[in-house]
């Protein structure tokens with residue numbers, strides 16, 4: 001099987017692909033509703049939450065927009081230290097919200113103190129930030145940020161984009177006091193793209209009831225009424241729900257904690273390999289992603305030549321994203337990727353570097 005060391009879509013196990021092939025059912029049937037409920041309830045474990053989990057027929061960006069449309073009346077603070085955070089800011093602006101950007105250098109973690117200072121006294125309704133910046137391979141200290149914000153502004157809602165980290169790194173929604181956390185199917189969950197999962201707190205749901213112009217498709221108040229009856233307002237992505245239901249059992253059989261350890265061991269191996277080959281990791285020590293490593297292209301190799309070389313061995317990595325293209329490249333170690341896959345990749349890269 002070709003192996004993709006790219007940060008999504010990632011390889012999907014054959015048996016998970018097969019799970020999608022189960023026959024369709026009427027989506028308003030008792031049989032499907034039972035599967036829908038079970039899948040949504042099991043998903044709570046990924047978020048370490050007792051709150052509801054919505055399953056939407058969209059990619060993660062849909063839930064970026066849903067967070068803004070449902071829970072923000074006017075003003076939101078947008079923490080930006082990477083390309084995906086910047087895009088989420090644009091989502092807020094394009095939905096007509098007064099989004100205020102608080103920027104950090106892309107190779108610097110967002111600072112809890114600076115964020116708390118910005119929130120203090122300003123009355124931001126909400127704060128949005130990315131847990132794992134897929135462009136920079138940097139993991140923001142979400143727990144510490146939430147703690148600092150709670151201390152100065154307990155009513156500010158906190159939304160976290162965990163698109164490239166949920167199920168690959170521990171994010172304890174309830175213990176950390178987060179109000180919305182979401183992810184996409186095609187990253188750490190190792191499913192095909194097209195499904196997003198979003199967990200939402202009770203107080204965020206309450207707030208949504210008073211927010212105007214929530215739209216229709218991503219109106220979570222409407223969705224919640226249907227969810228309470230194990231259904232959804234529009235037709236769900238049934239094949240992907242089958243696959244998620246099946247994949248959750250595989251994930252729990254491995255154990256979430258074991259999965260996190262596997263990912264972080266691969267991250268460490270890739271970082272050490274880079275250092276040993278005169279290249280460095282873009283994100284600073286202590287804030288490096290467990291699921292994707294962004295390496296500075298210190299040796300000025302051609303990333304496209306490297307990928308052409310790797311493709312002959314049925315492997316591929318990712319170029320840098322956006323303004324980091326060619327100045328960095330990225331190796332993902334999420335989903336089903338195992339240490340032996342990483343070893344094979346690094347061996348092939350070594351061969352390329354010697355050429």
Ligand SMILES: Cc1ncc(COP(=O)(O)O)c(C=O)c1O
Pocket residue numbers: 007008059060061062084130132133134135161162163164184
């Ligand atoms: C951190 C982050 N946020 C948001 C997105 C957008 O997700 P999607 O492509 O599932 O809409 C991505 C995609 O790579 C991402 O990495």
